[in-house]
Amino acid sequence: MSDDKPTLPPEETPAAEEKAPEQTAAPETREKPENQPLSDEEKAAKIAEAKAKAAARKAAEAAEPKEPWEEKPVPPTHEPALDDPDAVALGTEMPGVVLAADRFAGEITLSVPADRIVDVCRFLKNDCDYKFLVDLTAIDWPERENGRFDVIYWMHRYDDSKRLRLQTVVAEDAPVASVTEVWKTANWMEREVYDLFGIVFENHPGLERILTWEGFNGHPLRKDFPVEGIDTGAAIYPDVYPPGGGPQSDEVEDGDGGEA
Amino acid sequence: MTAPHKSLLDVEEMEINFGPQHPATHGVLRVKMKLDGEKIMEAKPVIGYLHRGTEKLFETMDFPQCIPHTDRMDYVAAATNNQGFCVTMEKLLGITIPPRAAYIRMMLAEMQRLASHLVWLATHAVDIGAITPFFYTFRERDAILDLFEEYCGARLTLNTMKIGGVPFELPDGWLDRCSELVDGFNAHIDEYENLLTENRIWKKRTIGVGVVSAEEAIEWGLTGPPLRGSGVKWDIRKIFPYDRYDEIDFEVPIGETGDTYDRYVVRIEEMRQSVRIIRQCLDRLPDGPHMARVPKVLRVKEAGMVYGSVEAPKGELGYFIVAGEKATAPYRCRVRPPSFVNLQALPMMVEGHLVADLVAVIGTLDIVLGEIDR
Numbered sequence: 001m002s003d004d005k006p007t008l009p010p011e012e013t014p015a016a017e018e019k020a021p022e023q024t025a026a027p028e029t030r031e032k033p034e035n036q037p038l039s040d041e042e043k044a045a046k047i048a049e050a051k052a053k054a055a056a057r058k059a060a061e062a063a064e065p066k067e068p069w070e071e072k073p074v075p076p077t078h079e080p081a082l083d084d085p086d087a088v089a090l091g092t093e094m095p096g097v098v099l100a101a102d103r104f105a106g107e108i109t110l111s112v113p114a115d116r117i118v119d120v121c122r123f124l125k126n127d128c129d130y131k132f133l134v135d136l137t138a139i140d141w142p143e144r145e146n147g148r149f150d151v152i153y154w155m156h157r158y159d160d161s162k163r164l165r166l167q168t169v170v171a172e173d174a175p176v177a178s179v180t181e182v183w184k185t186a187n188w189m190e191r192e193v194y195d196l197f198g199i200v201f202e203n204h205p206g207l208e209r210i211l212t213w214e215g216f217n218g219h220p221l222r223k224d225f226p227v228e229g230i231d232t233g234a235a236i237y238p239d240v241y242p243p244g245g246g247p248q249s250d251e252v253e254d255g256d257g258g259e260a
Numbered sequence: 261m262t263a264p265h266k267s268l269l270d271v272e273e274m275e276i277n278f279g280p281q282h283p284a285t286h287g288v289l290r291v292k293m294k295l296d297g298e299k300i301m302e303a304k305p306v307i308g309y310l311h312r313g314t315e316k317l318f319e320t321m322d323f324p325q326c327i328p329h330t331d332r333m334d335y336v337a338a339a340t341n342n343q344g345f346c347v348t349m350e351k352l353l354g355i356t357i358p359p360r361a362a363y364i365r366m367m368l369a370e371m372q373r374l375a376s377h378l379v380w381l382a383t384h385a386v387d388i389g390a391i392t393p394f395f396y397t398f399r400e401r402d403a404i405l406d407l408f409e410e411y412c413g414a415r416l417t418l419n420t421m422k423i424g425g426v427p428f429e430l431p432d433g434w435l436d437r438c439s440e441l442v443d444g445f446n447a448h449i450d451e452y453e454n455l456l457t458e459n460r461i462w463k464k465r466t467i468g469v470g471v472v473s474a475e476e477a478i479e480w481g482l483t484g485p486p487l488r489g490s491g492v493k494w495d496i497r498k499i500f501p502y503d504r505y506d507e508i509d510f511e512v513p514i515g516e517t518g519d520t521y522d523r524y525v526v527r528i529e530e531m532r533q534s535v536r537i538i539r540q541c542l543d544r545l546p547d548g549p550h551m552a553r554v555p556k557v558l559r560v561k562e563a564g565m566v567y568g569s570v571e572a573p574k575g576e577l578g579y580f581i582v583a584g585e586k587a588t589a590p591y592r593c594r595v596r597p598p599s600f601v602n603l604q605a606l607p608m609m610v611e612g613h614l615v616a617d618l619v620a621v622i623g624t625l626d627i628v629l630g631e632i633d634r
Contacts, residue, residue, distance in 0.1 A: 109565070188600065189601075
């Protein structure tokens with residue numbers, strides 16, 4: 001097929017042009033420069049045909065609903081969640097303690113004041129049956145004025161597999177009460193938050209650094225801590241292995257090689 | 261004539277370091293112990309020797325760039341780490357993945373669970389003194405890693421999932437080879453069981469060691485086999501089904517007494533269930549695309565925080581991601597590593613036991629220090 005077409009005599013080109021709109025496959029388009037340029041009417045006809053095809057395709061697509069993975073993503077949005085039963089129960093037991101309630105991606109976040117956190121957690125554990133503390137962590141917002149850190153508690157209830165998040169705002173240098181008496185598992189999580197953010201938990205049984213070492217200067221997950229790290233003074237042979245690179249081979253050989 | 265000194269039996273407590281350079285700690289765990297003879301009076305795990313600041317690094321990277329770093333946390337179960345991150349990101353971005361991608365993910369994750377449990381069984385048995393299972397389990401693990409290598413080119417740090425699906429279509433003949441492996445796998449599990457389950461020494465070393473009651477397990481936040489071994493039916497694949505686990509038929513095995521032997525039985529049964537899941541995925545693997553239609557640059561629409569979790573071989577692996585409006589990188593990405601929380605229960609489990617039992621308990625918790633220290 002591709003052998004005979006380029007040898008077509010010039011007088012047969014109209015026939016080839018008539019065929020061209022139907023055959024939209026790649027090999028034909030390569031031959032176009034050899035054909036005579038299209039007249040205006042033919043161009044207009046082609047455009048109209050292409051438009052009709054596109055419209056037909058659109059109509060077919062509209063008739064046949066697309067699968068969710070072919071559509072654009074549908075991001076979650078924030079909704080108020082003050083009607084949540086746990087928010088209501090908490091508000092009834094301790095009026096004014098629920099500062100805000102938000103539902104996002106199916107997860108409920110209740111904002112509570114930091115000074116009531118232990119009472120709130122104890123109530124949620126004993127009365128609302130949140131026996132399981134899944135996670136405890138913090139977020140650093142250095143620019144925020146009403147308190148630098150968010151401490152996040154994320155808990156789980158077995159009966160209906162419901163999860164609830166508490167968010168409490170803590171100012172820099174302000175301590176927050178430990179919930180280790182409520183859930184034992186909070187122990188290491190609070191130590192980690194103390195280590196990486198520098199938030200002090202009061203009444204914690206042993207608030208020590210956990211991932212870095214005792215005497216480490218700084219709290220790595222604070223936003224003002226440099227990503228590349230700090231000079232901890234922990235380099236073993238600073239003269240042989242200077243900061244900012246590997247050993248400099250000549251100096252190593254001169255300095256230590258002879259004595260070894 | 262009375263002796264002026266104490267009797268020989270009246271020894272003082274002795275402080276001993278176990279690790280961090282000790283093969284039975286499965287990495288760089290250090291346990292500071294106070295011993296009375298061979299009895300552990302107090303044990304204090306010291307961690308952080310492998311801390312690489314992964315959570316800090318996440319904050320400097322785009323969402324897709326984070327995925328290779330998740331491999332390096334639980335390095336014997338990289339695929340489930342990828343899965344956890346991708347599932348959470350899809351929740352934040354509102355992406356639905358195509359069924360074929362979900363089924364490929366489930367197959368990879370369950371194969372990874374098998375591989376991870378095989379490493380656990382091998383090292384746990386070696387710790388207790390049975391060296392033979394090691395050779396059997398690593399033979400099968402190698403076959404699984406070969407399949408991983410064929411799929412994504414890597415054996416350990418797989419980086420095998422993308423936000424919105426999986427990066428590649430399955431290679432030709434992969435399904436047949438996977439099918440062959442799966443068909444023969446239960447016979448291999450029988451081999452391990454022949455070596456251990458009714459073995460008198462194995463039973464003596466594991467029954468009644470490191471007992472955790474169901475209440476204690478919940479109080480200490482245990483997840484995964486340590487929680488199920490205590491008789492609590494809890495599996496993220498069942499309670500918050502991600503990918504397409506709701507279409508799969510499988511059981512959640514639980515133990516009774518919560519000792520080391522029960523956790524062994526639970527994990528062995530989990531391996532059989534994983535085989536069952538892979539078999540179902542192979543039989544039902546749907547056609548279609550392996551990636552959802554996602555934009556080139558993944559951008560969060562509304563500022564917010566989400567938590568997503570998967571049932572990793574060690575327990576509940578959670579990712580907590582905070583992102584600002586129109587962000588392309590996480591503002592904060594917290595990883596809830598199952599091993600970190602499970603290890604916290606170690607002192608409670610070993611106090612009053614012998615030093616040799618500490619090794620058994622560390623083995624039964626199935627910790628990976630790369631994940632604990634991050």
